[in-house]
Amino acid sequence: MGIKERKENEKSEMKELILKTAMKLFLDKGFNNITIRNIAEKIEYSPATIYLYFKNKDEILYTLRREGFEKLYELQKTSLNTNDPLKSLLKGGEAYISFALENPEYYDLMFMTRGPVKNIKETNFCDIGLKSYELLKNNVKECMTQGLFPRMDVDIVAFSLWSYVHGIASLIIRSRGIIFPEEQVNDMIKGSLDFMLKINHEKNWDIYNKSMNQKTELNI
Amino acid sequence: MGIKERKENEKSEMKELILKTAMKLFLDKGFNNITIRNIAEKIEYSPATIYLYFKNKDEILYTLRREGFEKLYELQKTSLNTNDPLKSLLKGGEAYISFALENPEYYDLMFMTRGPVKNIKETNFCDIGLKSYELLKNNVKECMTQGLFPRMDVDIVAFSLWSYVHGIASLIIRSRGIIFPEEQVNDMIKGSLDFMLKINHEKNWDIYNKSMNQKTELNI
DNA sequence: TTTATTAAATTAACAATGTTTAGTTATGGG
DNA sequence: CCCATAACTAAACATTGTTAATTTAATAAA
Structure with a gap:
C-alpha cells in the first residue's frame, strides 16, 4: 500500500x-x-x-477559516490560565488582538467576511470557535468567584469582553481607526485594555497593577 | 432657466x-x-x-456610505446631550447599536466592507464620521470633568467605547453571536451596555440607575 | 515489453460579471 | 424644419468562477 x-x-x-x-x-x-x-x-x-x-473557491475560504479558528484556540489556550484570572483575561485580550493584527486575513475570514450564512453551521467552524468561547467563559466565571467581577450573567460578560476586543481589532483592520496616527495605534490598544480593566476594578487596583506590570509586550 | x-x-x-x-x-x-x-x-x-x-459600482457604495454617516451623525446628535453625560453615553450606545442592526447594510458599508483604502480619504466620509467621533469625545470629556470617569487620555476612552459598541454590532451582524438563541440577542445587548457602565461606575451607581430606568426600548 | 486502466492535469469553453464604445432615439432651441 | 445636445441602449470587451472534453502521465495487467 x-x-x-x-x-x-x-x-x-x-x-x-x-x-x-x-x-x-x-x-x-x-x-x-x-x-x-x-x-x-x-x-x-x-x-x-x-x-x-x-470543490470551489468558497471551500478554500472555509478551510482557511477553520485553520484560523484552530490557531486562535491554541493561542488562547496558552494565554488563558485560571491562577490569576484577571491577568489571564488581559493576556488573552492582548493575544487576541495581536492575532487579529498579525493575521488580518485570517481574522477577516473568521469574523468579518460575509459568507453564505447557511454554510456557517455546515462548515462547523462553530465547534472550535465555541471551544475558544468556553475558555473565555471559564475565565470570566473564575473572576466572579474570586470577587473580581460583579456577579452577572456569565454569557453577557463573556460576550461583552469578546465584543470589546473584536471591536478594537476590526476597527483597526478596516482602517476605521485611521483618525489616529499610525504610531499611536499600539498605545491605543494597550490603553483600551487598560481602560476596560482599570475602571472595572479600581477596587482591586493592586491586583490589576500586579498583572499589568508583568504583562508581555504587544508586538504588532 | x-x-x-x-x-x-x-x-x-x-x-x-x-x-x-x-x-x-x-x-x-x-x-x-x-x-x-x-x-x-x-x-x-x-x-x-x-x-x-x-462612475462605477464602487461610487454607488461610496455615496451610500456617506449617506450612512450622515444618518448616524444625526442620530447621535439627538441622543448625545451633555446634561447627564452618563445617560447620554448609554443612549448614544443604544442608538448606535440600533442603527447598526436596523440598517445592517448601511452599517456594513460604513464599517465592515473592505473598500479600496485609497478612496477612504478621497471619498472623505472621514469628515462626517469625525464629527460623530467628536460628539463622543465631548461626551467622554464631560464624564471626566464630572468625575464619572477616571481621567485618562480622552481619545483612548472614546475609541474604547466606540470599539465596544462596534464589536457588539458587528459580531451580531455577521452572525458570530450565533451561539446565542435569537431571542436572547436583545437582552444580550442591553446586558452588555449594562456591563460596561455598571462596573464602570459602581461608585456612581445611583446616577447609573437613574439613567437606566429612563432608557428607551431598543427595538430590533 | 506491450497494453489496458486509472489518476492528474490541461485546454477550451460556458455563463455571468463590471465596464466601454458606438450608435440610436428623444428633446429643445434656432 | 434642422441641428445640437442630452438620454439612453445594444453590442461588445475583458475578466470572473466553473465545467466538460481531452490529453498526458502513472500504475496494473497481459
Whole structure:
C-alpha cells in the first residue's frame, strides 16, 4: 500500500500548497480580489487543477477559516490560565488582538467576511470557535468567584469582553481607526485594555497593577 | 432657466432611484452579490444607463456610505446631550447599536466592507464620521470633568467605547453571536451596555440607575 | 515489453460579471 | 424644419468562477 499512501501525501501536500498560496494572496489583496487564476498562476498549474482539490473557491475560504479558528484556540489556550484570572483575561485580550493584527486575513475570514450564512453551521467552524468561547467563559466565571467581577450573567460578560476586543481589532483592520496616527495605534490598544480593566476594578487596583506590570509586550 | 432646472431635478431623482434600489438589493443579498444588471433590471433601464449617473459600482457604495454617516451623525446628535453625560453615553450606545442592526447594510458599508483604502480619504466620509467621533469625545470629556470617569487620555476612552459598541454590532451582524438563541440577542445587548457602565461606575451607581430606568426600548 | 486502466492535469469553453464604445432615439432651441 | 445636445441602449470587451472534453502521465495487467 506504499503507492496509495504516497499519493495521499502528494494530494494533501498539493492542498497545503494551494491553501498557503491562496492565503498569501488573500492577505495582500483580499479574498474578493483574488481569482482562482491568480492562485493557479502562482503555483504554476492550470486553474482547473484547483478544482480537483477544492470543490470551489468558497471551500478554500472555509478551510482557511477553520485553520484560523484552530490557531486562535491554541493561542488562547496558552494565554488563558485560571491562577490569576484577571491577568489571564488581559493576556488573552492582548493575544487576541495581536492575532487579529498579525493575521488580518485570517481574522477577516473568521469574523468579518460575509459568507453564505447557511454554510456557517455546515462548515462547523462553530465547534472550535465555541471551544475558544468556553475558555473565555471559564475565565470570566473564575473572576466572579474570586470577587473580581460583579456577579452577572456569565454569557453577557463573556460576550461583552469578546465584543470589546473584536471591536478594537476590526476597527483597526478596516482602517476605521485611521483618525489616529499610525504610531499611536499600539498605545491605543494597550490603553483600551487598560481602560476596560482599570475602571472595572479600581477596587482591586493592586491586583490589576500586579498583572499589568508583568504583562508581555504587544508586538504588532 | 426652468428647463435646465427640471433636467437637474430629473437627474438627481434618477440618482436617488438608483441609490434607493441598490440599497434595497444590497440589504437583501449584500454588495458583492448584486450586479449592475440587477439594479438596472429593477429600475427597468439598461445597465449602461447607470454609468451615466455613477462612475462605477464602487461610487454607488461610496455615496451610500456617506449617506450612512450622515444618518448616524444625526442620530447621535439627538441622543448625545451633555446634561447627564452618563445617560447620554448609554443612549448614544443604544442608538448606535440600533442603527447598526436596523440598517445592517448601511452599517456594513460604513464599517465592515473592505473598500479600496485609497478612496477612504478621497471619498472623505472621514469628515462626517469625525464629527460623530467628536460628539463622543465631548461626551467622554464631560464624564471626566464630572468625575464619572477616571481621567485618562480622552481619545483612548472614546475609541474604547466606540470599539465596544462596534464589536457588539458587528459580531451580531455577521452572525458570530450565533451561539446565542435569537431571542436572547436583545437582552444580550442591553446586558452588555449594562456591563460596561455598571462596573464602570459602581461608585456612581445611583446616577447609573437613574439613567437606566429612563432608557428607551431598543427595538430590533 | 506491450497494453489496458486509472489518476492528474490541461485546454477550451460556458455563463455571468463590471465596464466601454458606438450608435440610436428623444428633446429643445434656432 | 434642422441641428445640437442630452438620454439612453445594444453590442461588445475583458475578466470572473466553473465545467466538460481531452490529453498526458502513472500504475496494473497481459
